[in-house]
Amino acid sequence: MTEVTYLEAIRTALADALREDERVFLLGEDIGAFGGAFGVTAGLLEEFGAERVLDTPIAEEGFVGASIGAAWMGERPVVELQFADFATCAFDMIVTVAAKTHWRSGQAVPIVIRCPTGGGVRGGPFHAGSLEGLFVGQPGLKVVCPGTVADAYGLLRAAIDDPDPVLFFEHKALYRRLRDTLPPAGHRVPIGPASVVRAGRDATVVTYGSGVSLALDASARVEAEVEILDLRTVWPLDEDAVLASLERTSRLLVLQEAARSTGAASLVLSLVARHGFELLDAPPALLAPPDTPVPFAPELEDAFLPSEESVVTALEELLAY
């Protein structure tokens, strides 16, 4: 079994999709000879050529829009935004055009928008954001946030197969930090279902993306059986999985890297308030950064981001209630 990084799993998924389906092509800034700002597409231009790996001008609104037009003509474009933060530049195309087209016309828009997301790389306010919350709740979109190597591969393959617009938030801090077995070629992780990555009966951590490995590390240090539910798809939410876990544990911590009033937390907490109230033995807890942009200086960013320590503390408080 080959062991790869999270980044290599994404690259392998792209290469496998390009190899298997001639409708698939990649477009984005500096993804060709340069291999992308993070090297995710390194080597793909050499293997697949300039018609499959297309460098674009700095025009996010333009090339996301062009991906919609190409999808309309039956192609399967996979867009790389250089940073997830740049999704704001393409917001109109994603929310106005891509998301609404099927509902109002029956025309499917099979595009994937890869968004290198998250902090921990000292990127500051414009290069370290977690913007998934802007898209959570938008009818017509699907939002996925892989937190493991296998999901990075399998969710990306599923996203490329999917007939709907999918935002794929791949975490920059996991690119080279996570290392695991590469799933078999062609492996798909269905869009929608959450996954119990650690079973337990004392408390549930609902999380996604960078929160998954953080929760795993933190829960190993707590004197309790902590269940960890990795949402994987944050929109639409797997409501059944959240409530089923809560039935087992009766205590909930929502952990996310997005600032506390954005991300997927509000959706989870709203669900639990409406339909999980009687399952709870303690008020649901939220561990998320404050409502500020992501700061630059290491001292500030470290204080901003959830840490293993802060997750342990939050779990202990939840368990002690």
Next chain:
Amino acid sequence: MPTEPCAAIATVTRVERLALLRLILLQRVFEERALALYRQGRVPGSYYDGRGQEAVAAAAGLALADGDVVCPLNRELAVHFARGASVAEVFRNVLGRATGPTGGRDGNLHFGAPARGVFPLVSMLGDLVPVTVGAALAFRRRGEPRVALTFVGEGAFSVGDTHEGLTLAGVWRVPAVFVLQRNQFSYSTPLARQAVNPSLGERIFGGWSIPCETVDGTDAVWTFDAVRAAVERARTGLGPQAVEVVTLRIHGHAAHDDGAYVPAELRAAYADRDPIDRLALRLALDGVPDEELDALRSHVERDVAAGLAEAEADPPPDPSTLEDGVWAQPPRGKQSGVGGQTPPL
């Protein structure tokens, strides 16, 4: 000033001239009917017509081949007819009927037809420029001799999406055609407050090196000849092309706007430039008998009346279907409800 006939361009055949007149009449008669319905309170929302610009829509619609694709906007009803939409189909959308192309989910001309290569209008003008470029990119990548066309008014020419889309069109050298609708007003804002240089043709050539011919958009023959030439240049691999059409938007932005801000002298300049009169005069000079033109007009009027009756008899949409089709493939498991609906436990 007497009406000046359309240009006598020999490469535009009599059959094509008659086809143009039929499309222009269809748009005119349909829109007059739709505006009357609006005033009677039978059209929800508002109604957006293209009075005075019908020749542009007819010309562009007719210039496209079957395999080509198009993103028409609100002033370009005749494009839908040229692509094969029926009068009833368009009325069903305008009236919000269950049987319409959007089933009441969108109104006006906000509908497309996947099988006919028409993308549904998006109100954020400029958005469809990159979409058009992307469709053309697919044709170029696959080596297909097909063309994608859209329309850009002087208002949409101020929008960043348009600039980005034109940049991509040039850099990728795609078979896209942009018909620049210089109709003097963006809602109530005159061209002089929309741009320093009022020539969209100079701007698209100077800024993006996209060749552009400027024509009188009230002259259907000239406009058709120019758009067809642009489409064929794009088809042969010469990269993106443009045609600037100069018109006056005779009505307001929509039915709720009387256009009182349009200066009288500008209105006077267009008083004798009705595209129907100009084309009818050309056809009369071509030797087409009056009776044939009258018959064409009567036929169109009958078609519009019949299409409206058909659409009005259709049922309204069923509210219980509201959440259907949000996704082409709904995700597995229960979904967090759109519109606050959550499946009961």
